[in-house]
Amino acid sequence: MLTPFLALVRKDLKSFFADRRALLMSVAAPIAIASFFGYIFGGSGGQTETSRIPVLAADQDGSAISREIVSRLAADKFLEVKPSDLGQAREAVRKGKATVAFVIPKDFGAQAGRAFFSAGNKPEIKVLYDPSHGAEMSMVEGILAGHVMEAVSKEMFSGPSGRQNVRETLAQLDQSSMPQEEKESLRDLLRAVEGWNAGQDARKESGQEVPREGLTLPYQVSSEAVTSGSGIQYNGYAHSFGGMGIQFILFVGIDVGVGLLLQRQRGVWKRLRAAPLSRTVLLGSRATSAAVTSMFVLLVLFGFARLVFGVRIQGSMAGFLGICAAFSLMTAAFGLLVAALGRTPEATRGLSILATLFMVMLGGAWVPTFIFPQWLQKLTVVIPTRWAMDGLDAVTWRGLGFSSAAIPIALLVGCALLCGALAVTRFRWEAGG
């Protein structure tokens, strides 16, 4: 039985490698797409520039505070701020040329100053945003809040309008309807501010260094990407090459299934069945060649990613090879299942491509699953592509050991056995015979 088995496997492999165009498509296409996805999802080690969010600023106030706010936003590394007016800003957001626009209304500075020390009417900054960029809108709102607080507090504590405001508030404090106790507290605070400003003026005149004026955020952020080790940066290509590898070897599986259906339509299948061969040899040889082909495609993809983008298997190499082998087996079994359940090659190809695209999309092969909503993340744990992706992420850029790959490997092998068994029992041996 070994001679026919090996002959059939050799024939399949020879056919695969002899078809240069198909071979190129199996390898070049995933490389091209994975390179693109890898680049937009962070590239290798943060080499890719983060795109700045296009923001328009319509300053209808023109006060010191509003100018300070616009200036601070323009200096922010996450934003690309351009001046505009309300009409232009609204049109630009509507057309998608700007993600967010904010409008600082007339008298904003004065009203914000008054509202800073007392419960006066708070002026409103209008924010126009593109609804397809909800996440950026939240980000810009957070950045805006910080800069407004700093600009207003600076002006209120040490700027000319702030000093004027302090003097006026102190003068009018007795006429205020505020409870006596609060009036006293506010008077103390405002006098302290006047005293602080006088002290700062004196330091300036004597040529001494003056600390930053106004309120600032009472903390700094120190961020650290937790990767496989210190000094090792996240490599977006590791995920994208894994994802595209998974997708394209599933296409290899589809080719196996459709190929079997095509064979059954032709005389070759009859000839194979007329020979004294078991069903295990007939389907097993096909599954073996599919698994070998899939493993080859995965290894070539990661080899390319290693050479060109510096993707490394930071964790267990055995785990990595185990996941590749287990998923290759799964792909082969998937191919047999396609052949077992399919009717015509044409219809089967369309349906199985659709099923594959759903599997890779939900399995996190295109974008990592942590982007998904919680309910979807929980739902997709049953999808084999998710197991493969989680396993590959674990042993590549997360740098985890074999134990993190063991469960995905076991699940994938289990799934392969299940699909294989289902395929053998549902395979219509007599069709076309």
Place this chain on the structure above:
Amino acid sequence: MLEVTALRKSYSNVVAVDGISLRAGKGETIGLLGPNGAGKTTTVSIIAGLLRPDSGEVLIAGRPLRGDTDPAKRNIGLVPQDIGLYDEMSARENLRLFAALYGLNSTSRNRAIDGALDLVGLAGRGKDKVMGFSGGMKRRLNLAAALLHDPQLLLLDEPTVGVDPQSRNAIFDNLETLRKRGKTLLYTTHYMEEAERLCDRMVIIDHGKVIADDTLQGLHRLLPAVNLLTVELEDSKKEGFRPEELRLFPGVQSVEMRGGTLKVGVRDLAADSPGILHWLVEHGHPFRHVASERANLETVFLTLTGRSLRD
């Protein structure tokens, strides 16, 4: 060599094979004749072990096939109706693969491949890819692929479909060679002239049933009038012409006048025609033209079923 008894096979509500029985001795060539959909391919598929019959029995060399891996399958060489070859591979690579399926070792495999390519006249094209072959060459290679393991019984399912006359003749020559080597051939076709040329015996099937099983001569005997002599008379309205008198001749089966043409059905054209023509001359009925029409399997099928083989 082959004994098929009361074979039945149905798909859903359609009965494809309905109690077919046939036998083929060693070195015999049996034609399995019938129109499309008569059940020929299903019968061949059951004999080859590709399909399981609902009932009935197939014995190859005296024993039934038991399962997919039964070594007795080596006695059978199947030439499927569709070309059973890999286009992207060369002729030799195809044959190497199919020889390996029967477990032939390297030496015997090469010998078998050389022999098969030689037999079908493709010895010089072994290294060429099948996709570059003409339809006729593919058919010949299709035949060669079934010969590698030297089977005793060859099942040929319409092996000449879609080939040019030259290639068809080449395939016939190949099959005659195989017959001379003592192979048993079961040849399905709906071309009666192929069966007439090749087969020792014909099994005619229709709607899954055997409607005749005999030699060509035996089948001809089934017909009431198997041959037709057509005589175009110079003057059919001449006084005293009584063509029905021809019925007195022992071999004459039927006499019919249509316009100026006399049609006489005879058992044996060679034996009966001279007497009829002599009678016409002797009785003063000269003729312009004489033609004869020999009955063939098409006529047999038409007589037995009331429809044409190619319906």
